[in-house]
Amino acid sequence: MKIYDNFEQIDRDLQILELERKIEFEKMKMDIEDVKRSFSPITMVTNALGSIGKNALILKLTNKLIGK
Template sequence: MRKYKNFKEIDRDLKLLKLQQEIDKEMALLSYNRTKESLSPKRILKSAAGSIFKNALILKGTTKVLGFIGDKFR
């Protein structure tokens, strides 16, 4: 536990704690808003469509590579 020598030190620490509380409150609000935005239907559909497209490209590339390798062993 900290021991204070005068009221000025107490006031300073109280101001710092109040500022830290305001910062923490704003950080929580920012985190909430980012989470809310990332879970919006538009964002989810966009992400899903991107994943499907990416997987389709990977599957197509893998099929070509495997077909090429299969042709070498025939």
């Protein structure tokens, strides 16, 4: 536990804690926006099409290697 010698030290620590709280709140808001963006219909369709395309390419390459 920290021991304070005067009110200025207390005020300084309170200001630091308030700034840290604001930083964490802004980080949380950014994380929420990232989650919203990742679940948007356009992003989901793009991800699905990319995955399908990648799997089709792998299947095609595999078939060429096997000789089918």
